[in-house]
Amino acid sequence: MRKRIEELILEAGRKARAETSDEPEPQYTGDVEFPIECKVGRGLEGAVASTTKVGYVNGARGWLVYRGHNIFDLAAYSTYEETAYVLLFGALPTKSQLDEFKQELKSKRGVPAPVMEVLRQISPKTHPMSALRTAVSMLGNLDPNADDTSVEAETKVAIQLIAMFPTLTGAVARLRWNKEPLQPNPELDHAANLLYLITGDAPDELKERVLDIALILHADHGMNASTFTTMVVNSSLSDMYGSVTAGVASLKGPLHGGANERVLYDLEEIGEPENVDAWFAKADATKRKVMGFGHRVYKAYDPRARILGPLAGLLVEHHPHEAKLYKIATRLETVVCGKMAEKKIFPNVDFYAGLVYRAVGIETAMMTPIFAVSRVAGWTARALEYLGDNRIYRPRAIYTGPIHLDYRPMGSRG
Numbered sequence: 001m002r003k004r005i006e007e008l009i010l011e012a013g014r015k016a017r018a019e020t021s022d023e024p025e026p027q028y029t030g031d032v033e034f035p036i037e038c039k040v041g042r043g044l045e046g047a048v049a050s051t052t053k054v055g056y057v058n059g060a061r062g063w064l065v066y067r068g069h070n071i072f073d074l075a076a077y078s079t080y081e082e083t084a085y086v087l088l089f090g091a092l093p094t095k096s097q098l099d100e101f102k103q104e105l106k107s108k109r110g111v112p113a114p115v116m117e118v119l120r121q122i123s124p125k126t127h128p129m130s131a132l133r134t135a136v137s138m139l140g141n142l143d144p145n146a147d148d149t150s151v152e153a154e155t156k157v158a159i160q161l162i163a164m165f166p167t168l169t170g171a172v173a174r175l176r177w178n179k180e181p182l183q184p185n186p187e188l189d190h191a192a193n194l195l196y197l198i199t200g201d202a203p204d205e206l207k208e209r210v211l212d213i214a215l216i217l218h219a220d221h222g223m224n225a226s227t228f229t230t231m232v233v234n235s236s237l238s239d240m241y242g243s244v245t246a247g248v249a250s251l252k253g254p255l256h257g258g259a260n261e262r263v264l265y266d267l268e269e270i271g272e273p274e275n276v277d278a279w280f281a282k283a284d285a286t287k288r289k290v291m292g293f294g295h296r297v298y299k300a301y302d303p304r305a306r307i308l309g310p311l312a313g314l315l316v317e318h319h320p321h322e323a324k325l326y327k328i329a330t331r332l333e334t335v336v337c338g339k340m341a342e343k344k345i346f347p348n349v350d351f352y353a354g355l356v357y358r359a360v361g362i363e364t365a366m367m368t369p370i371f372a373v374s375r376v377a378g379w380t381a382r383a384l385e386y387l388g389d390n391r392i393y394r395p396r397a398i399y400t401g402p403i404h405l406d407y408r409p410m411g412s413r414g
């Protein structure tokens with residue numbers, strides 16, 4: 001099974017290289033001196049906020065690189081724990097470094113009881129991302145060293161948060177259905193433990209490996225909204241818990257991490273594969289955005305979707321309960337890409353991620369927290385890198401309102 005998964009990923013990598021071969025090869029540029037010239041659009045589009053060695057996205061070629069390693073290699077050969085190590089510490093670990101890191105993560109999975117108490121008080125109707133956000137914030141209240149903003153102290157917090165996110169997510173998932181949260185299982189690695197904490201079952205080899213790969217694929221992605229949010233908060237020398245709390249809040253939105261669950265709602269709304277064409281024609285006519293398509297940076301096929309698409313197909317071969325949704329999805333991809341080729345609209349990471357999560361047994365409402373379980377590594381890696389040479393983020397807005405208005409007394413305002 002592992003070999004088959006590896007081959008699917010390497011084949012996706014070969015396709016990615018073949019389809020974008022006419023784009024110029026980017027070169028390593030070395031250090032950059034600020035200030036640099038760049039054209040800035042609304043929403044800071046095009047703005048350069050910092051330099052980084054954590055990760056690289058090339059939207060024209062459809063490349064994603066963590067610390068110099070391309071995402072196809074990491075997905076084929078690495079694990080989430082190893083990938084998190086690479087993001088945080090800058091290079092592939094030796095065997096003993098990885099063993100030690102995995103052990104440290106396992107030892108830090110337990111969540112303090114008061115956090116669980118807070119989660120119990122949150123209504124099951126609350127969005128799981130809002131519950132997760134509150135839990136992370138509460139963790140910060142319980143740590144007497146939370147205000148130590150040295151790189152060393154915040155690195156410890158980062159590792160603790162990476163370790164605890166599956167436990168928090170599992171608790172949120174179970175409390176929604178009035179089920180008792182489970183204790184982390186030290187026999188299981190990160191992805192398998194996450195699934196166990198949600199479903200109560202240790203997953204089979206296929207589910208574990210595919211979820212592990214999905215976590216690798218979501219771990220970092222440039223200056224996206226939630227990463228930038230985390231970095232902005234951390235740059236005021238606030239604290240890592242507050243910074244990550246803000247990252248969770250930002251990831252929730254449907255234009256960002258929240259798109260993965262919306263994809264599933266769209267697929268369910270379509271209902272049958274033969275409804276796809278008519279559904280899309282109506283969406284197109286009413287300018288409704290199709291969730292899981294388009295990207296601010298990728299104007300080529302998102303490499304993460306290239307990997308997750310075939311993996312979703314493999315999962316439904318073995319767990320056919322989501323076969324119909326998968327058929328709808330593949331037809332929707334054909335129709336949307338056919339119609340939107342000129343605008344360079346392709347599936348993004350969220351399009352097949354939801355199907356993968358559903359096929360491994362995770363309900364739709366929990367999909368964005370799964371994204372957060374992974375992305376916490378990228379958020380913290382980048383916040384820590386920036387903290388090493390910190391400068392508070394402070395862009396400007398251009399004021400477009402009036403300036404010399406008279407202050408009229410209340411009685412004369414009409």
Ligand code: ACO
Binds near residue numbers: 254288296
């Ligand atoms: N469905 C239909 N049309 C689309 C879509 C889509 N999903 N995405 C972009 N377009 C069209 C726009 O309508 C626009 O057309 P126009 O030029 O005729 O007005 C054109 O493509 C450019 O789109 P913008 O929205 O300007 O692109 P932008 O870079 O601002 O937005 C975004 C990127 C927000 C991701 C957008 O593509 C979108 O809303 N997608 C759906 C939500 C989604 O899947 N988000 C997840 C992104 S990945 C992530 O954050 C993890």
